[in-house]
Amino acid sequence: MSDQRILITGAAGIVGTLMRPRLARPGRILRLLDIAPLEPAAPGEQVEIVTGSVTDAEVVTAACQGVDAVIHLGGISREDSWERILEVNIDGTHTVLEAAQAAGVPRVILASSNHAVGFRRIGEAGPAGLPADSSARPDTYYGVSKATMEALGSLYHSRFGMDVSCLRIGSCFDHPADVRQLSLWLSPQDCARLLETCLSTAEPGFRVLWGISANTRAVVSQGAGEQIGYRPVDDAEVFADRMPPGELPGYLGGAFCDIPLGQHNPL
Structure with a gap:
Protein backbone atom coordinates (compact mmCIF):
# COMPACT_ATOMS: atom_id res chain seq x y z
CA MET A 1 0.00 0.00 0.00
CA SER A 2 1.46 3.37 -1.02
CA ASP A 3 1.91 6.26 1.39
CA GLN A 4 -0.80 8.87 1.71
CA ARG A 5 0.40 12.21 0.35
CA ILE A 6 -1.18 15.47 1.55
CA LEU A 7 -0.40 18.90 0.13
CA ILE A 8 -0.50 21.71 2.69
CA THR A 9 -0.41 25.24 1.27
CA GLY A 10 0.71 28.05 3.54
CA ALA A 11 2.73 25.49 5.49
CA ALA A 12 5.04 28.13 7.00
CA GLY A 13 2.16 30.14 8.45
CA ILE A 14 0.85 30.02 12.01
CA VAL A 15 -1.66 27.22 11.48
CA GLY A 16 0.57 25.35 9.03
CA THR A 17 3.45 25.38 11.49
CA LEU A 18 1.20 24.12 14.29
CA MET A 19 -0.27 21.37 12.11
CA ARG A 20 2.94 20.02 10.58
CA PRO A 21 4.05 17.91 13.57
CA ARG A 22 0.47 17.02 14.49
CA LEU A 23 -0.39 15.64 11.07
CA ALA A 24 2.87 13.78 10.55
CA ARG A 25 2.63 10.01 10.94
CA PRO A 26 4.02 6.79 9.48
CA GLY A 27 2.65 6.10 6.04
CA ARG A 28 1.95 9.76 5.32
CA ILE A 29 3.99 12.24 3.29
CA LEU A 30 3.35 15.94 3.85
CA ARG A 31 4.04 18.04 0.78
CA LEU A 32 4.58 21.54 2.17
CA LEU A 33 4.14 24.62 -0.02
CA ASP A 34 4.94 28.20 0.93
CA ILE A 35 6.79 31.25 -0.33
CA ALA A 36 8.52 31.48 3.05
CA PRO A 37 11.39 29.17 4.05
CA LEU A 38 10.46 25.85 5.63
CA GLU A 39 12.46 23.73 8.02
CA PRO A 40 13.84 20.47 6.58
CA ALA A 41 12.37 17.17 7.68
CA ALA A 42 12.70 16.30 11.35
CA PRO A 43 13.77 12.78 12.33
CA GLY A 44 11.05 10.33 11.35
CA GLU A 45 9.13 12.97 9.40
CA GLN A 46 8.32 12.46 5.72
CA VAL A 47 8.05 15.80 3.94
CA GLU A 48 8.44 17.24 0.48
CA ILE A 49 9.12 20.97 0.38
CA VAL A 50 7.83 23.13 -2.46
CA THR A 51 8.78 26.81 -2.63
CA GLY A 52 6.26 29.02 -4.36
CA SER A 53 3.03 30.98 -4.16
CA VAL A 54 -0.57 29.81 -4.37
CA THR A 55 -0.94 32.45 -7.08
CA ASP A 56 1.55 30.64 -9.34
CA ALA A 57 -0.48 28.18 -11.41
CA GLU A 58 2.59 26.32 -12.64
CA VAL A 59 3.90 25.73 -9.12
CA VAL A 60 0.51 24.73 -7.74
CA THR A 61 -0.25 22.43 -10.66
CA ALA A 62 3.00 20.57 -10.08
CA ALA A 63 2.42 20.45 -6.32
CA CYS A 64 -1.00 18.81 -6.79
CA GLN A 65 0.35 15.90 -8.80
CA GLY A 66 -0.01 12.57 -7.01
CA VAL A 67 -1.59 13.89 -3.82
CA ASP A 68 -4.56 12.35 -2.02
CA ALA A 69 -5.81 15.57 -0.44
CA VAL A 70 -5.10 19.28 -0.26
CA ILE A 71 -5.27 21.33 2.94
CA HIS A 72 -5.40 24.93 1.72
CA LEU A 73 -4.11 27.24 4.44
CA GLY A 74 -2.22 29.65 2.17
CA GLY A 75 -3.21 33.29 1.90
CA ILE A 76 -3.24 36.63 3.65
CA SER A 77 -4.55 36.11 7.17
CA ARG A 78 -5.53 39.69 8.00
CA GLU A 79 -7.25 42.62 6.33
CA ASP A 80 -5.34 44.13 3.41
CA SER A 81 -5.97 46.07 0.23
CA TRP A 82 -8.65 44.78 -2.12
CA GLU A 83 -6.01 44.18 -4.80
CA ARG A 84 -3.90 42.00 -2.50
CA ILE A 85 -6.89 40.10 -1.09
CA LEU A 86 -8.20 39.47 -4.60
CA GLU A 87 -4.84 38.26 -5.92
CA VAL A 88 -3.78 36.01 -3.05
CA ASN A 89 -6.92 34.86 -1.25
CA ILE A 90 -9.53 34.73 -4.00
CA ASP A 91 -7.53 34.09 -7.17
CA GLY A 92 -5.10 31.96 -5.16
CA THR A 93 -7.93 29.71 -3.94
CA HIS A 94 -9.25 29.40 -7.49
CA THR A 95 -5.75 28.42 -8.64
CA VAL A 96 -5.52 25.72 -5.97
CA LEU A 97 -8.96 24.29 -6.70
CA GLU A 98 -8.39 24.33 -10.45
CA ALA A 99 -5.05 22.56 -10.08
CA ALA A 100 -6.52 20.00 -7.68
CA GLN A 101 -9.39 19.26 -10.03
CA ALA A 102 -7.09 18.91 -13.05
CA ALA A 103 -4.85 16.53 -11.10
CA GLY A 104 -7.80 14.41 -9.95
CA VAL A 105 -7.34 15.20 -6.27
CA PRO A 106 -10.51 13.85 -4.61
CA ARG A 107 -10.50 15.89 -1.38
CA VAL A 108 -9.80 19.50 -0.47
CA ILE A 109 -10.01 21.22 2.92
CA LEU A 110 -10.31 25.01 2.81
CA ALA A 111 -9.35 27.24 5.74
CA SER A 112 -12.25 29.67 5.93
CA THR A 140 -13.79 42.96 5.87
CA TYR A 141 -12.33 42.34 2.43
CA TYR A 142 -10.58 39.44 4.17
CA GLY A 143 -13.99 38.13 5.25
CA VAL A 144 -15.27 38.51 1.70
CA SER A 145 -12.37 36.37 0.50
CA LYS A 146 -13.33 33.60 2.90
CA ALA A 147 -16.99 33.74 1.88
CA THR A 148 -15.82 33.53 -1.75
CA MET A 149 -13.58 30.61 -0.85
CA GLU A 150 -16.61 28.74 0.47
CA ALA A 151 -18.58 29.53 -2.69
CA LEU A 152 -15.72 28.27 -4.87
CA GLY A 153 -15.54 25.09 -2.78
CA SER A 154 -19.26 24.54 -3.29
CA LEU A 155 -18.86 25.03 -7.04
CA TYR A 156 -16.01 22.53 -7.35
CA HIS A 157 -17.95 19.96 -5.35
CA SER A 158 -21.11 20.40 -7.42
CA ARG A 159 -19.32 20.47 -10.78
CA PHE A 160 -16.68 17.82 -10.22
CA GLY A 161 -17.77 15.73 -7.23
CA MET A 162 -14.77 16.83 -5.18
CA ASP A 163 -15.08 16.34 -1.41
CA VAL A 164 -14.79 19.84 0.05
CA SER A 165 -14.76 20.89 3.69
CA CYS A 166 -14.73 24.60 4.59
CA LEU A 167 -13.55 25.27 8.13
CA ARG A 168 -14.74 28.53 9.67
CA ILE A 169 -11.80 28.78 12.03
CA GLY A 170 -12.14 30.91 15.14
CA SER A 171 -8.69 31.57 16.60
CA CYS A 172 -6.12 28.80 16.28
CA PHE A 173 -3.23 29.52 18.61
CA ASP A 174 -1.56 27.76 21.51
CA HIS A 175 -3.88 29.66 23.87
CA PRO A 176 -6.62 32.31 23.62
CA ALA A 177 -5.58 35.96 23.91
CA ASP A 178 -8.78 37.73 25.04
CA VAL A 179 -12.38 37.27 26.16
CA ARG A 180 -13.67 36.92 22.60
CA GLN A 181 -11.26 34.06 21.94
CA LEU A 182 -12.58 32.20 24.98
CA SER A 183 -15.64 31.60 22.79
CA LEU A 184 -13.91 30.98 19.44
CA TRP A 185 -10.60 29.35 20.33
CA LEU A 186 -9.47 26.30 18.38
CA SER A 187 -6.64 24.49 20.10
CA PRO A 188 -3.89 23.16 17.82
CA GLN A 189 -4.69 19.61 18.89
CA ASP A 190 -8.40 20.04 18.16
CA CYS A 191 -7.51 21.62 14.82
CA ALA A 192 -5.57 18.46 13.97
CA ARG A 193 -8.55 16.35 15.12
CA LEU A 194 -10.85 18.34 12.85
CA LEU A 195 -8.53 17.99 9.87
CA GLU A 196 -8.18 14.26 10.42
CA THR A 197 -11.96 13.96 10.60
CA CYS A 198 -12.33 15.79 7.29
CA LEU A 199 -9.61 13.65 5.72
CA SER A 200 -11.46 10.46 6.64
CA THR A 201 -15.06 11.28 5.69
CA ALA A 202 -16.56 8.32 3.87
CA GLU A 203 -18.88 10.00 1.37
CA PRO A 204 -17.91 12.90 -0.91
CA GLY A 205 -19.78 16.06 -0.01
CA PHE A 206 -19.64 19.78 0.56
CA ARG A 207 -19.74 20.96 4.14
CA VAL A 208 -19.13 24.11 6.17
CA LEU A 209 -17.90 23.45 9.71
CA TRP A 210 -16.97 25.56 12.67
CA GLY A 211 -13.33 25.26 13.64
CA ILE A 212 -13.50 25.73 17.40
CA SER A 213 -12.75 23.68 20.47
CA ALA A 214 -15.20 22.41 23.12
CA ASN A 215 -15.36 25.84 24.72
CA THR A 216 -17.66 26.43 27.67
CA ARG A 217 -18.44 29.92 26.30
CA ALA A 218 -18.96 28.83 22.68
CA VAL A 219 -21.34 31.05 20.71
CA VAL A 220 -21.49 28.83 17.62
CA SER A 221 -22.98 25.39 17.05
CA GLN A 222 -20.86 22.26 16.74
CA GLY A 223 -23.71 20.29 15.17
CA ALA A 224 -22.21 20.11 11.67
CA GLY A 225 -18.89 18.88 12.99
CA GLU A 226 -20.53 16.29 15.19
CA GLN A 227 -22.35 14.88 12.15
CA ILE A 228 -19.05 13.83 10.58
CA GLY A 229 -17.47 12.66 13.83
CA TYR A 230 -15.53 15.72 15.04
CA ARG A 231 -15.14 15.47 18.80
CA PRO A 232 -13.15 18.40 20.24
CA VAL A 233 -11.51 17.87 23.59
CA ASP A 234 -9.97 21.16 24.73
CA ASP A 235 -11.77 24.07 26.40
CA ALA A 236 -10.56 27.67 26.44
CA GLU A 237 -12.04 28.07 29.92
CA VAL A 238 -8.83 26.76 31.47
CA PHE A 239 -7.23 30.05 30.39
CA ALA A 240 -10.05 32.32 31.61
CA ASP A 241 -8.29 33.56 34.73
CA ARG A 242 -5.36 34.77 32.62
CA MET A 243 -7.42 36.93 30.27
CA PRO A 244 -7.20 40.74 30.37
CA PRO A 245 -10.44 42.48 31.38
CA GLY A 246 -12.97 42.75 28.59
CA GLU A 247 -16.45 41.95 27.36
CA LEU A 248 -17.75 39.81 24.53
CA PRO A 249 -18.26 42.04 21.46
CA GLY A 250 -21.66 42.50 19.86
CA TYR A 251 -20.58 41.01 16.54
CA LEU A 252 -18.82 37.71 15.91
CA GLY A 253 -16.00 39.46 14.04
CA GLY A 254 -15.07 41.59 17.02
CA ALA A 255 -12.57 44.34 16.19
CA PHE A 256 -12.55 43.36 12.51
CA CYS A 257 -15.98 45.01 12.28
CA ASP A 258 -14.45 48.39 13.20
CA ILE A 259 -11.25 48.62 11.15
CA PRO A 260 -11.28 50.61 7.89
CA LEU A 261 -11.76 48.44 4.81
CA GLY A 262 -8.52 47.58 3.10
CA GLN A 263 -6.30 48.71 5.96
CA HIS A 264 -3.40 46.42 6.72
CA ASN A 265 -3.69 45.83 10.43
CA PRO A 266 -1.98 43.89 13.22
CA LEU A 267 -5.13 42.23 14.63
Whole structure:
Protein backbone atom coordinates (compact mmCIF):
# COMPACT_ATOMS: atom_id res chain seq x y z
CA MET A 1 0.00 0.00 0.00
CA SER A 2 1.46 3.37 -1.02
CA ASP A 3 1.91 6.26 1.39
CA GLN A 4 -0.80 8.87 1.71
CA ARG A 5 0.40 12.21 0.35
CA ILE A 6 -1.18 15.47 1.55
CA LEU A 7 -0.40 18.90 0.13
CA ILE A 8 -0.50 21.71 2.69
CA THR A 9 -0.41 25.24 1.27
CA GLY A 10 0.71 28.05 3.54
CA ALA A 11 2.73 25.49 5.49
CA ALA A 12 5.04 28.13 7.00
CA GLY A 13 2.16 30.14 8.45
CA ILE A 14 0.85 30.02 12.01
CA VAL A 15 -1.66 27.22 11.48
CA GLY A 16 0.57 25.35 9.03
CA THR A 17 3.45 25.38 11.49
CA LEU A 18 1.20 24.12 14.29
CA MET A 19 -0.27 21.37 12.11
CA ARG A 20 2.94 20.02 10.58
CA PRO A 21 4.05 17.91 13.57
CA ARG A 22 0.47 17.02 14.49
CA LEU A 23 -0.39 15.64 11.07
CA ALA A 24 2.87 13.78 10.55
CA ARG A 25 2.63 10.01 10.94
CA PRO A 26 4.02 6.79 9.48
CA GLY A 27 2.65 6.10 6.04
CA ARG A 28 1.95 9.76 5.32
CA ILE A 29 3.99 12.24 3.29
CA LEU A 30 3.35 15.94 3.85
CA ARG A 31 4.04 18.04 0.78
CA LEU A 32 4.58 21.54 2.17
CA LEU A 33 4.14 24.62 -0.02
CA ASP A 34 4.94 28.20 0.93
CA ILE A 35 6.79 31.25 -0.33
CA ALA A 36 8.52 31.48 3.05
CA PRO A 37 11.39 29.17 4.05
CA LEU A 38 10.46 25.85 5.63
CA GLU A 39 12.46 23.73 8.02
CA PRO A 40 13.84 20.47 6.58
CA ALA A 41 12.37 17.17 7.68
CA ALA A 42 12.70 16.30 11.35
CA PRO A 43 13.77 12.78 12.33
CA GLY A 44 11.05 10.33 11.35
CA GLU A 45 9.13 12.97 9.40
CA GLN A 46 8.32 12.46 5.72
CA VAL A 47 8.05 15.80 3.94
CA GLU A 48 8.44 17.24 0.48
CA ILE A 49 9.12 20.97 0.38
CA VAL A 50 7.83 23.13 -2.46
CA THR A 51 8.78 26.81 -2.63
CA GLY A 52 6.26 29.02 -4.36
CA SER A 53 3.03 30.98 -4.16
CA VAL A 54 -0.57 29.81 -4.37
CA THR A 55 -0.94 32.45 -7.08
CA ASP A 56 1.55 30.64 -9.34
CA ALA A 57 -0.48 28.18 -11.41
CA GLU A 58 2.59 26.32 -12.64
CA VAL A 59 3.90 25.73 -9.12
CA VAL A 60 0.51 24.73 -7.74
CA THR A 61 -0.25 22.43 -10.66
CA ALA A 62 3.00 20.57 -10.08
CA ALA A 63 2.42 20.45 -6.32
CA CYS A 64 -1.00 18.81 -6.79
CA GLN A 65 0.35 15.90 -8.80
CA GLY A 66 -0.01 12.57 -7.01
CA VAL A 67 -1.59 13.89 -3.82
CA ASP A 68 -4.56 12.35 -2.02
CA ALA A 69 -5.81 15.57 -0.44
CA VAL A 70 -5.10 19.28 -0.26
CA ILE A 71 -5.27 21.33 2.94
CA HIS A 72 -5.40 24.93 1.72
CA LEU A 73 -4.11 27.24 4.44
CA GLY A 74 -2.22 29.65 2.17
CA GLY A 75 -3.21 33.29 1.90
CA ILE A 76 -3.24 36.63 3.65
CA SER A 77 -4.55 36.11 7.17
CA ARG A 78 -5.53 39.69 8.00
CA GLU A 79 -7.25 42.62 6.33
CA ASP A 80 -5.34 44.13 3.41
CA SER A 81 -5.97 46.07 0.23
CA TRP A 82 -8.65 44.78 -2.12
CA GLU A 83 -6.01 44.18 -4.80
CA ARG A 84 -3.90 42.00 -2.50
CA ILE A 85 -6.89 40.10 -1.09
CA LEU A 86 -8.20 39.47 -4.60
CA GLU A 87 -4.84 38.26 -5.92
CA VAL A 88 -3.78 36.01 -3.05
CA ASN A 89 -6.92 34.86 -1.25
CA ILE A 90 -9.53 34.73 -4.00
CA ASP A 91 -7.53 34.09 -7.17
CA GLY A 92 -5.10 31.96 -5.16
CA THR A 93 -7.93 29.71 -3.94
CA HIS A 94 -9.25 29.40 -7.49
CA THR A 95 -5.75 28.42 -8.64
CA VAL A 96 -5.52 25.72 -5.97
CA LEU A 97 -8.96 24.29 -6.70
CA GLU A 98 -8.39 24.33 -10.45
CA ALA A 99 -5.05 22.56 -10.08
CA ALA A 100 -6.52 20.00 -7.68
CA GLN A 101 -9.39 19.26 -10.03
CA ALA A 102 -7.09 18.91 -13.05
CA ALA A 103 -4.85 16.53 -11.10
CA GLY A 104 -7.80 14.41 -9.95
CA VAL A 105 -7.34 15.20 -6.27
CA PRO A 106 -10.51 13.85 -4.61
CA ARG A 107 -10.50 15.89 -1.38
CA VAL A 108 -9.80 19.50 -0.47
CA ILE A 109 -10.01 21.22 2.92
CA LEU A 110 -10.31 25.01 2.81
CA ALA A 111 -9.35 27.24 5.74
CA SER A 112 -12.25 29.67 5.93
CA SER A 113 -12.80 31.97 8.89
CA ASN A 114 -15.30 33.33 11.38
CA HIS A 115 -14.85 36.62 9.52
CA ALA A 116 -16.93 35.23 6.63
CA VAL A 117 -19.84 35.81 9.03
CA GLY A 118 -18.24 38.52 11.17
CA PHE A 119 -21.27 40.82 11.07
CA ARG A 120 -23.53 38.17 12.56
CA ARG A 121 -24.61 39.28 16.01
CA ILE A 122 -23.49 37.09 18.86
CA GLY A 123 -26.57 35.39 20.27
CA GLU A 124 -28.76 35.98 17.20
CA ALA A 125 -29.28 32.22 16.78
CA GLY A 126 -30.22 31.65 20.41
CA PRO A 127 -28.57 29.38 22.97
CA ALA A 128 -27.79 26.66 20.41
CA GLY A 129 -25.26 28.98 18.79
CA LEU A 130 -24.77 30.18 15.23
CA PRO A 131 -24.98 27.26 12.75
CA ALA A 132 -21.88 26.56 10.72
CA ASP A 133 -23.67 27.04 7.41
CA SER A 134 -25.12 30.47 8.25
CA SER A 135 -25.11 32.67 5.16
CA ALA A 136 -22.22 35.06 4.72
CA ARG A 137 -22.03 38.42 6.51
CA PRO A 138 -18.34 39.29 6.04
CA ASP A 139 -16.74 42.02 8.13
CA THR A 140 -13.79 42.96 5.87
CA TYR A 141 -12.33 42.34 2.43
CA TYR A 142 -10.58 39.44 4.17
CA GLY A 143 -13.99 38.13 5.25
CA VAL A 144 -15.27 38.51 1.70
CA SER A 145 -12.37 36.37 0.50
CA LYS A 146 -13.33 33.60 2.90
CA ALA A 147 -16.99 33.74 1.88
CA THR A 148 -15.82 33.53 -1.75
CA MET A 149 -13.58 30.61 -0.85
CA GLU A 150 -16.61 28.74 0.47
CA ALA A 151 -18.58 29.53 -2.69
CA LEU A 152 -15.72 28.27 -4.87
CA GLY A 153 -15.54 25.09 -2.78
CA SER A 154 -19.26 24.54 -3.29
CA LEU A 155 -18.86 25.03 -7.04
CA TYR A 156 -16.01 22.53 -7.35
CA HIS A 157 -17.95 19.96 -5.35
CA SER A 158 -21.11 20.40 -7.42
CA ARG A 159 -19.32 20.47 -10.78
CA PHE A 160 -16.68 17.82 -10.22
CA GLY A 161 -17.77 15.73 -7.23
CA MET A 162 -14.77 16.83 -5.18
CA ASP A 163 -15.08 16.34 -1.41
CA VAL A 164 -14.79 19.84 0.05
CA SER A 165 -14.76 20.89 3.69
CA CYS A 166 -14.73 24.60 4.59
CA LEU A 167 -13.55 25.27 8.13
CA ARG A 168 -14.74 28.53 9.67
CA ILE A 169 -11.80 28.78 12.03
CA GLY A 170 -12.14 30.91 15.14
CA SER A 171 -8.69 31.57 16.60
CA CYS A 172 -6.12 28.80 16.28
CA PHE A 173 -3.23 29.52 18.61
CA ASP A 174 -1.56 27.76 21.51
CA HIS A 175 -3.88 29.66 23.87
CA PRO A 176 -6.62 32.31 23.62
CA ALA A 177 -5.58 35.96 23.91
CA ASP A 178 -8.78 37.73 25.04
CA VAL A 179 -12.38 37.27 26.16
CA ARG A 180 -13.67 36.92 22.60
CA GLN A 181 -11.26 34.06 21.94
CA LEU A 182 -12.58 32.20 24.98
CA SER A 183 -15.64 31.60 22.79
CA LEU A 184 -13.91 30.98 19.44
CA TRP A 185 -10.60 29.35 20.33
CA LEU A 186 -9.47 26.30 18.38
CA SER A 187 -6.64 24.49 20.10
CA PRO A 188 -3.89 23.16 17.82
CA GLN A 189 -4.69 19.61 18.89
CA ASP A 190 -8.40 20.04 18.16
CA CYS A 191 -7.51 21.62 14.82
CA ALA A 192 -5.57 18.46 13.97
CA ARG A 193 -8.55 16.35 15.12
CA LEU A 194 -10.85 18.34 12.85
CA LEU A 195 -8.53 17.99 9.87
CA GLU A 196 -8.18 14.26 10.42
CA THR A 197 -11.96 13.96 10.60
CA CYS A 198 -12.33 15.79 7.29
CA LEU A 199 -9.61 13.65 5.72
CA SER A 200 -11.46 10.46 6.64
CA THR A 201 -15.06 11.28 5.69
CA ALA A 202 -16.56 8.32 3.87
CA GLU A 203 -18.88 10.00 1.37
CA PRO A 204 -17.91 12.90 -0.91
CA GLY A 205 -19.78 16.06 -0.01
CA PHE A 206 -19.64 19.78 0.56
CA ARG A 207 -19.74 20.96 4.14
CA VAL A 208 -19.13 24.11 6.17
CA LEU A 209 -17.90 23.45 9.71
CA TRP A 210 -16.97 25.56 12.67
CA GLY A 211 -13.33 25.26 13.64
CA ILE A 212 -13.50 25.73 17.40
CA SER A 213 -12.75 23.68 20.47
CA ALA A 214 -15.20 22.41 23.12
CA ASN A 215 -15.36 25.84 24.72
CA THR A 216 -17.66 26.43 27.67
CA ARG A 217 -18.44 29.92 26.30
CA ALA A 218 -18.96 28.83 22.68
CA VAL A 219 -21.34 31.05 20.71
CA VAL A 220 -21.49 28.83 17.62
CA SER A 221 -22.98 25.39 17.05
CA GLN A 222 -20.86 22.26 16.74
CA GLY A 223 -23.71 20.29 15.17
CA ALA A 224 -22.21 20.11 11.67
CA GLY A 225 -18.89 18.88 12.99
CA GLU A 226 -20.53 16.29 15.19
CA GLN A 227 -22.35 14.88 12.15
CA ILE A 228 -19.05 13.83 10.58
CA GLY A 229 -17.47 12.66 13.83
CA TYR A 230 -15.53 15.72 15.04
CA ARG A 231 -15.14 15.47 18.80
CA PRO A 232 -13.15 18.40 20.24
CA VAL A 233 -11.51 17.87 23.59
CA ASP A 234 -9.97 21.16 24.73
CA ASP A 235 -11.77 24.07 26.40
CA ALA A 236 -10.56 27.67 26.44
CA GLU A 237 -12.04 28.07 29.92
CA VAL A 238 -8.83 26.76 31.47
CA PHE A 239 -7.23 30.05 30.39
CA ALA A 240 -10.05 32.32 31.61
CA ASP A 241 -8.29 33.56 34.73
CA ARG A 242 -5.36 34.77 32.62
CA MET A 243 -7.42 36.93 30.27
CA PRO A 244 -7.20 40.74 30.37
CA PRO A 245 -10.44 42.48 31.38
CA GLY A 246 -12.97 42.75 28.59
CA GLU A 247 -16.45 41.95 27.36
CA LEU A 248 -17.75 39.81 24.53
CA PRO A 249 -18.26 42.04 21.46
CA GLY A 250 -21.66 42.50 19.86
CA TYR A 251 -20.58 41.01 16.54
CA LEU A 252 -18.82 37.71 15.91
CA GLY A 253 -16.00 39.46 14.04
CA GLY A 254 -15.07 41.59 17.02
CA ALA A 255 -12.57 44.34 16.19
CA PHE A 256 -12.55 43.36 12.51
CA CYS A 257 -15.98 45.01 12.28
CA ASP A 258 -14.45 48.39 13.20
CA ILE A 259 -11.25 48.62 11.15
CA PRO A 260 -11.28 50.61 7.89
CA LEU A 261 -11.76 48.44 4.81
CA GLY A 262 -8.52 47.58 3.10
CA GLN A 263 -6.30 48.71 5.96
CA HIS A 264 -3.40 46.42 6.72
CA ASN A 265 -3.69 45.83 10.43
CA PRO A 266 -1.98 43.89 13.22
CA LEU A 267 -5.13 42.23 14.63
